[in-house]
Amino acid sequence: MLSFRLAYIFSYNLFQFCGHTWILANTIARYFTFGKDALADTFYSVGFVMSLCQLLSILELFHIADGIEKARLLPRFVQVMEKNILLIMLILLEEIQSKPVVCAQLFLWNILDLLRYPHELLCVMDTPSIAMLWIRYTLWIPLYILTVAIEGDINQLSRC
Template sequence: MKNYLSFYYLLQFCGNSWIFTNMTARLLFFGKDSFADTFYTIGMVMQACQLLSVLELLHILLGIGQQPFMPKLFQVTERLVILFVVITSQEEMQSKCIVCFLFFLWNLWDVIRYPSHLLSVLGTDYPALTWLNHTLWIPVYPLSLLAEVYTVYESLPYFESFGTFSYNMVLPFAVSIYFPYILKAYLTLLPAGMLYTCSHLFSERRLYLKVRNGKMKMK
Protein backbone atom coordinates (compact mmCIF):
# COMPACT_ATOMS: atom_id res chain seq x y z
CA MET A 1 0.00 0.00 0.00
CA LYS A 2 2.94 2.30 0.71
CA ASN A 3 4.18 1.83 -2.86
CA TYR A 4 0.73 2.58 -4.26
CA LEU A 5 0.35 5.81 -2.28
CA SER A 6 3.87 6.86 -3.22
CA PHE A 7 3.07 6.29 -6.90
CA TYR A 8 -0.23 8.16 -6.60
CA TYR A 9 1.31 11.24 -4.96
CA LEU A 10 4.24 11.18 -7.40
CA LEU A 11 1.84 10.97 -10.36
CA GLN A 12 -0.21 13.89 -9.05
CA PHE A 13 2.92 15.91 -8.38
CA CYS A 14 4.20 15.31 -11.91
CA GLY A 15 0.86 16.24 -13.47
CA ASN A 16 0.36 19.37 -11.42
CA SER A 17 4.00 20.41 -11.82
CA TRP A 18 3.63 20.14 -15.60
CA ILE A 19 0.52 22.33 -15.47
CA PHE A 20 2.15 24.91 -13.20
CA THR A 21 5.38 25.04 -15.23
CA ASN A 22 3.48 25.27 -18.51
CA MET A 23 1.27 28.10 -17.27
CA THR A 24 4.22 30.02 -15.82
CA ALA A 25 6.31 29.67 -18.98
CA ARG A 26 3.43 30.72 -21.22
CA LEU A 27 2.73 33.75 -19.03
CA LEU A 28 6.39 34.82 -19.16
CA PHE A 29 6.63 34.40 -22.95
CA PHE A 30 3.19 35.52 -24.12
CA GLY A 31 1.92 37.68 -21.25
CA LYS A 32 -1.82 38.33 -21.20
CA ASP A 33 -2.21 36.64 -24.59
CA SER A 34 -1.65 33.29 -22.84
CA PHE A 35 -4.91 33.64 -20.88
CA ALA A 36 -7.16 33.01 -23.85
CA ASP A 37 -5.95 29.48 -24.61
CA THR A 38 -4.92 28.31 -21.14
CA PHE A 39 -7.76 25.80 -21.00
CA TYR A 40 -7.05 24.46 -24.49
CA THR A 41 -3.38 23.96 -23.60
CA ILE A 42 -3.62 22.34 -20.17
CA GLY A 43 -7.31 21.48 -19.82
CA MET A 44 -6.96 17.77 -20.54
CA VAL A 45 -4.16 17.29 -17.98
CA MET A 46 -6.06 19.37 -15.45
CA GLN A 47 -9.15 17.22 -15.93
CA ALA A 48 -7.08 14.05 -15.49
CA CYS A 49 -5.49 15.32 -12.26
CA GLN A 50 -8.82 16.37 -10.79
CA LEU A 51 -10.47 13.08 -11.70
CA LEU A 52 -7.57 11.23 -10.05
CA SER A 53 -8.18 13.25 -6.88
CA VAL A 54 -11.43 11.30 -6.42
CA LEU A 55 -9.20 8.39 -5.39
CA GLU A 56 -8.28 10.37 -2.26
CA LEU A 57 -11.84 9.90 -1.04
CA LEU A 58 -11.51 6.17 -1.65
CA HIS A 59 -8.22 6.17 0.28
CA ILE A 60 -9.99 7.61 3.31
CA LEU A 61 -12.87 5.14 3.09
CA LEU A 62 -10.42 2.24 2.83
CA GLY A 63 -8.46 3.49 5.83
CA ILE A 64 -5.23 4.22 3.97
CA GLY A 65 -5.75 7.99 3.98
CA GLN A 66 -5.38 9.91 7.22
CA GLN A 67 -7.47 12.99 6.42
CA PRO A 68 -11.09 13.42 7.58
CA PHE A 69 -13.62 12.56 4.90
CA MET A 70 -15.90 15.61 4.84
CA PRO A 71 -13.26 18.35 4.31
CA LYS A 72 -11.67 16.28 1.56
CA LEU A 73 -15.09 15.61 -0.01
CA PHE A 74 -15.77 19.33 -0.17
CA GLN A 75 -12.36 20.14 -1.67
CA VAL A 76 -12.67 17.46 -4.36
CA THR A 77 -16.31 18.19 -5.17
CA GLU A 78 -15.94 21.94 -5.49
CA ARG A 79 -13.14 21.56 -8.04
CA LEU A 80 -14.99 18.93 -10.06
CA VAL A 81 -18.13 21.08 -10.21
CA ILE A 82 -16.22 24.19 -11.28
CA LEU A 83 -14.01 22.40 -13.81
CA PHE A 84 -16.45 20.02 -15.48
CA VAL A 85 -19.87 21.61 -14.95
CA VAL A 86 -19.06 25.32 -15.13
CA ILE A 87 -15.95 25.61 -17.33
CA THR A 88 -15.87 22.55 -19.58
CA SER A 89 -19.57 22.72 -20.48
CA GLN A 90 -19.38 26.38 -21.56
CA GLU A 91 -16.85 27.02 -24.31
CA GLU A 92 -17.22 30.77 -23.82
CA MET A 93 -15.88 30.43 -20.26
CA GLN A 94 -12.73 28.59 -21.31
CA SER A 95 -10.99 31.71 -22.66
CA LYS A 96 -11.72 33.87 -19.60
CA CYS A 97 -8.81 35.27 -17.57
CA ILE A 98 -10.41 34.01 -14.37
CA VAL A 99 -9.93 30.41 -15.54
CA CYS A 100 -6.17 30.96 -15.85
CA PHE A 101 -6.07 32.61 -12.41
CA LEU A 102 -8.09 29.80 -10.86
CA PHE A 103 -5.92 27.05 -12.35
CA PHE A 104 -2.81 28.87 -11.15
CA LEU A 105 -4.12 29.00 -7.56
CA TRP A 106 -5.16 25.34 -7.58
CA ASN A 107 -1.74 24.23 -8.78
CA LEU A 108 0.24 26.60 -6.60
CA TRP A 109 -1.01 24.67 -3.58
CA ASP A 110 -0.94 21.23 -5.21
CA VAL A 111 2.73 21.40 -6.22
CA ILE A 112 3.49 21.80 -2.51
CA ARG A 113 0.79 19.53 -1.08
CA TYR A 114 1.51 16.39 -3.08
CA PRO A 115 5.29 16.20 -2.55
CA SER A 116 4.69 16.87 1.15
CA HIS A 117 2.30 13.91 1.29
CA LEU A 118 4.77 11.81 -0.72
CA LEU A 119 7.61 12.46 1.72
CA SER A 120 5.27 11.71 4.63
CA VAL A 121 4.41 8.31 3.12
CA LEU A 122 8.12 7.60 2.64
CA GLY A 123 8.80 8.49 6.28
CA THR A 124 10.91 11.51 5.35
CA ASP A 125 10.44 14.94 6.86
CA TYR A 126 11.59 18.04 5.02
CA PRO A 127 10.70 20.79 7.56
CA ALA A 128 10.55 23.69 5.10
CA LEU A 129 8.20 21.83 2.75
CA THR A 130 6.00 20.59 5.60
CA TRP A 131 5.72 24.09 7.05
CA LEU A 132 4.89 25.50 3.61
CA ASN A 133 2.20 22.85 3.12
CA HIS A 134 0.55 23.86 6.39
CA THR A 135 0.90 27.59 5.69
CA LEU A 136 0.50 28.27 1.97
CA TRP A 137 -3.21 27.40 2.01
CA ILE A 138 -3.94 30.40 4.28
CA PRO A 139 -3.79 32.92 1.42
CA VAL A 140 -4.25 30.50 -1.49
CA TYR A 141 -7.36 28.58 -0.45
CA PRO A 142 -9.62 31.59 0.29
CA LEU A 143 -8.40 33.26 -2.93
CA SER A 144 -9.22 30.14 -4.92
CA LEU A 145 -12.72 30.08 -3.40
CA LEU A 146 -13.24 33.70 -4.40
CA ALA A 147 -12.05 32.82 -7.90
CA GLU A 148 -14.49 29.89 -8.00
CA VAL A 149 -17.35 32.15 -6.93
CA TYR A 150 -16.45 34.67 -9.62
CA THR A 151 -16.17 31.89 -12.21
CA VAL A 152 -19.68 30.69 -11.41
CA TYR A 153 -20.98 34.28 -11.49
CA GLU A 154 -19.38 34.83 -14.91
CA SER A 155 -20.92 31.62 -16.25
CA LEU A 156 -24.50 32.42 -15.26
CA PRO A 157 -25.37 34.47 -18.39
CA TYR A 158 -24.23 31.59 -20.62
CA PHE A 159 -26.29 29.02 -18.75
CA GLU A 160 -29.26 31.38 -18.94
CA SER A 161 -28.81 32.01 -22.67
CA PHE A 162 -28.06 28.48 -23.83
CA GLY A 163 -30.19 26.58 -21.33
CA THR A 164 -27.39 24.10 -20.58
CA PHE A 165 -28.51 21.48 -18.03
CA SER A 166 -31.97 23.10 -17.85
CA TYR A 167 -34.82 20.72 -18.64
CA ASN A 168 -38.58 20.57 -18.83
CA MET A 169 -39.69 17.01 -18.14
CA VAL A 170 -43.18 15.63 -18.58
CA LEU A 171 -43.87 13.01 -15.92
CA PRO A 172 -47.17 12.34 -14.24
CA PHE A 173 -46.66 16.02 -13.44
CA ALA A 174 -44.54 18.70 -15.11
CA VAL A 175 -41.02 19.16 -13.71
CA SER A 176 -38.86 22.11 -14.69
CA ILE A 177 -35.14 22.31 -13.85
CA TYR A 178 -33.57 25.74 -14.34
CA PHE A 179 -29.84 25.21 -13.83
CA PRO A 180 -28.87 28.85 -13.05
CA TYR A 181 -30.98 28.58 -9.88
CA ILE A 182 -28.98 25.51 -8.88
CA LEU A 183 -25.72 27.39 -9.46
CA LYS A 184 -26.93 30.31 -7.37
CA ALA A 185 -27.82 27.92 -4.56
CA TYR A 186 -24.36 26.37 -4.94
CA LEU A 187 -22.82 29.83 -4.50
CA THR A 188 -24.47 30.13 -1.09
CA LEU A 189 -22.98 26.79 -0.01
CA LEU A 190 -19.38 27.61 -1.00
CA PRO A 191 -18.66 30.05 1.89
CA ALA A 192 -20.03 27.57 4.46
CA GLY A 193 -17.90 24.81 3.00
CA MET A 194 -14.85 27.07 2.97
CA LEU A 195 -15.27 27.95 6.66
CA TYR A 196 -15.61 24.27 7.55
CA THR A 197 -12.54 23.30 5.55
CA CYS A 198 -10.48 26.23 6.86
CA SER A 199 -11.39 25.24 10.42
CA HIS A 200 -10.06 21.75 9.75
CA LEU A 201 -6.88 23.06 8.09
CA PHE A 202 -6.27 25.44 11.00
CA SER A 203 -6.60 22.53 13.43
CA GLU A 204 -4.06 20.53 11.41
CA ARG A 205 -1.67 23.48 11.36
CA ARG A 206 -2.05 24.08 15.09
CA LEU A 207 -1.27 20.42 15.80
CA TYR A 208 1.73 20.50 13.45
CA LEU A 209 3.16 23.62 15.09
CA LYS A 210 2.59 22.15 18.56
CA VAL A 211 4.49 18.98 17.65
CA ARG A 212 7.27 20.93 15.91
CA ASN A 213 7.73 23.32 18.82
CA GLY A 214 7.77 20.39 21.22
CA LYS A 215 10.55 18.72 19.25
CA MET A 216 12.56 21.96 19.15
CA LYS A 217 12.32 22.34 22.94
CA MET A 218 13.60 18.82 23.43
CA LYS A 219 16.75 19.53 21.43
Protein backbone atom coordinates in the same frame (compact mmCIF):
# COMPACT_ATOMS: atom_id res chain seq x y z
CA MET B 1 9.65 -4.46 2.87
CA LEU B 2 7.83 -2.54 0.17
CA SER B 3 4.12 -3.26 0.28
CA PHE B 4 1.70 -2.88 -2.59
CA ARG B 5 -0.25 -0.18 -0.72
CA LEU B 6 2.90 1.84 -0.06
CA ALA B 7 4.02 1.56 -3.70
CA TYR B 8 0.52 2.49 -4.88
CA ILE B 9 0.12 5.57 -2.67
CA PHE B 10 3.66 6.70 -3.49
CA SER B 11 2.96 6.30 -7.24
CA TYR B 12 -0.35 8.12 -6.92
CA ASN B 13 1.19 11.09 -5.10
CA LEU B 14 4.14 11.17 -7.51
CA PHE B 15 1.79 11.13 -10.52
CA GLN B 16 -0.26 13.98 -9.07
CA PHE B 17 2.89 15.96 -8.25
CA CYS B 18 4.26 15.49 -11.78
CA GLY B 19 0.92 16.33 -13.37
CA HIS B 20 0.46 19.53 -11.41
CA THR B 21 4.10 20.48 -11.97
CA TRP B 22 3.59 20.09 -15.72
CA ILE B 23 0.42 22.19 -15.64
CA LEU B 24 2.04 24.97 -13.62
CA ALA B 25 5.22 24.97 -15.73
CA ASN B 26 3.19 25.02 -18.93
CA THR B 27 1.02 27.87 -17.66
CA ILE B 28 4.03 29.96 -16.58
CA ALA B 29 6.01 29.23 -19.76
CA ARG B 30 3.04 30.17 -21.93
CA TYR B 31 2.59 33.42 -20.02
CA PHE B 32 6.27 34.36 -20.39
CA THR B 33 6.23 33.39 -24.06
CA PHE B 34 2.93 34.91 -25.17
CA GLY B 35 2.19 37.44 -22.44
CA LYS B 36 -1.43 38.28 -21.81
CA ASP B 37 -2.44 36.45 -25.00
CA ALA B 38 -1.68 33.19 -23.20
CA LEU B 39 -4.49 33.82 -20.72
CA ALA B 40 -7.12 33.28 -23.39
CA ASP B 41 -6.16 29.70 -24.22
CA THR B 42 -4.60 28.42 -21.01
CA PHE B 43 -7.50 26.08 -20.39
CA TYR B 44 -7.22 24.75 -23.93
CA SER B 45 -3.52 23.93 -23.44
CA VAL B 46 -3.66 22.41 -19.94
CA GLY B 47 -7.32 21.46 -19.52
CA PHE B 48 -6.91 17.79 -20.40
CA VAL B 49 -4.10 17.17 -17.90
CA MET B 50 -5.92 19.22 -15.28
CA SER B 51 -9.07 17.19 -15.87
CA LEU B 52 -7.11 13.94 -15.60
CA CYS B 53 -5.42 14.96 -12.34
CA GLN B 54 -8.71 16.18 -10.93
CA LEU B 55 -10.58 13.05 -11.98
CA LEU B 56 -7.94 10.90 -10.29
CA SER B 57 -8.25 12.99 -7.13
CA ILE B 58 -11.54 11.16 -6.52
CA LEU B 59 -9.34 8.21 -5.57
CA GLU B 60 -8.27 10.16 -2.48
CA LEU B 61 -11.73 9.61 -1.04
CA PHE B 62 -11.20 5.87 -1.36
CA HIS B 63 -7.70 6.20 0.13
CA ILE B 64 -9.18 7.81 3.24
CA ALA B 65 -12.07 5.35 3.46
CA ASP B 66 -9.68 2.40 3.10
CA GLY B 67 -7.25 3.78 5.67
CA ILE B 68 -4.35 4.16 3.23
CA GLU B 69 -4.30 7.89 3.87
CA LYS B 70 -4.85 9.53 7.24
CA ALA B 71 -7.25 12.43 6.74
CA ARG B 72 -10.83 13.41 7.43
CA LEU B 73 -13.23 12.29 4.74
CA LEU B 74 -15.80 15.11 4.78
CA PRO B 75 -13.42 18.06 4.22
CA ARG B 76 -11.58 16.18 1.47
CA PHE B 77 -14.90 15.18 -0.11
CA VAL B 78 -15.99 18.83 -0.22
CA GLN B 79 -12.67 19.96 -1.72
CA VAL B 80 -12.55 17.23 -4.36
CA MET B 81 -16.17 17.60 -5.41
CA GLU B 82 -16.00 21.40 -5.45
CA LYS B 83 -13.04 21.32 -7.84
CA ASN B 84 -14.58 18.60 -10.01
CA ILE B 85 -17.91 20.41 -10.31
CA LEU B 86 -16.20 23.67 -11.20
CA LEU B 87 -13.98 21.91 -13.72
CA ILE B 88 -17.00 20.23 -15.33
CA MET B 89 -18.66 23.64 -15.52
CA LEU B 90 -15.55 25.04 -17.24
CA ILE B 91 -15.53 22.17 -19.73
CA LEU B 92 -19.21 22.61 -20.56
CA LEU B 93 -19.18 26.42 -20.80
CA GLU B 94 -16.58 27.05 -23.49
CA GLU B 95 -17.15 30.81 -23.50
CA ILE B 96 -15.75 31.02 -19.96
CA GLN B 97 -12.58 29.05 -20.76
CA SER B 98 -10.90 32.06 -22.38
CA LYS B 99 -11.42 34.38 -19.41
CA PRO B 100 -8.29 35.42 -17.46
CA VAL B 101 -9.97 34.39 -14.21
CA VAL B 102 -9.82 30.75 -15.38
CA CYS B 103 -6.05 31.01 -15.83
CA ALA B 104 -5.75 32.48 -12.33
CA GLN B 105 -7.90 29.67 -10.94
CA LEU B 106 -5.81 26.95 -12.57
CA PHE B 107 -2.63 28.66 -11.38
CA LEU B 108 -3.81 28.79 -7.76
CA TRP B 109 -5.17 25.23 -7.79
CA ASN B 110 -1.81 23.97 -8.97
CA ILE B 111 0.13 25.98 -6.41
CA LEU B 112 -2.06 24.50 -3.68
CA ASP B 113 -1.53 20.98 -5.01
CA LEU B 114 2.21 21.52 -5.34
CA LEU B 115 2.27 22.47 -1.68
CA ARG B 116 0.38 19.31 -0.78
CA TYR B 117 1.76 16.44 -2.84
CA PRO B 118 5.49 16.82 -1.97
CA HIS B 119 4.50 16.78 1.70
CA GLU B 120 2.41 13.65 1.10
CA LEU B 121 5.33 12.01 -0.72
CA LEU B 122 7.67 12.74 2.18
CA CYS B 123 5.16 11.33 4.65
CA VAL B 124 4.77 8.14 2.59
CA MET B 125 8.56 7.70 2.72
CA ASP B 126 8.48 8.23 6.52
CA THR B 127 10.60 11.38 6.21
CA PRO B 128 8.15 14.18 6.97
CA SER B 129 9.66 17.64 6.83
CA ILE B 130 8.64 20.19 9.44
CA ALA B 131 9.67 22.99 7.06
CA MET B 132 7.52 21.52 4.26
CA LEU B 133 4.60 21.14 6.66
CA TRP B 134 4.98 24.74 7.83
CA ILE B 135 5.20 26.08 4.26
CA ARG B 136 2.23 23.99 3.19
CA TYR B 137 -0.12 25.28 5.86
CA THR B 138 1.22 28.83 6.03
CA LEU B 139 0.81 29.45 2.32
CA TRP B 140 -2.33 27.33 2.09
CA ILE B 141 -4.47 29.78 4.08
CA PRO B 142 -4.16 32.89 1.85
CA LEU B 143 -4.05 30.81 -1.35
CA TYR B 144 -7.20 28.93 -0.41
CA ILE B 145 -9.02 32.18 0.34
CA LEU B 146 -7.97 33.56 -3.08
CA THR B 147 -9.07 30.33 -4.74
CA VAL B 148 -12.52 30.49 -3.19
CA ALA B 149 -12.88 34.14 -4.21
CA ILE B 150 -11.95 33.32 -7.80
CA GLU B 151 -14.35 30.37 -7.81
CA GLY B 152 -17.05 32.86 -6.90
CA ASP B 153 -16.05 35.01 -9.88
CA ILE B 154 -16.24 32.01 -12.19
CA ASN B 155 -19.70 31.15 -10.83
CA GLN B 156 -20.81 34.72 -11.52
CA LEU B 157 -19.48 34.48 -15.09
CA SER B 158 -21.40 31.27 -15.66
CA ARG B 159 -24.66 32.96 -14.74
CA CYS B 160 -24.20 35.78 -17.26
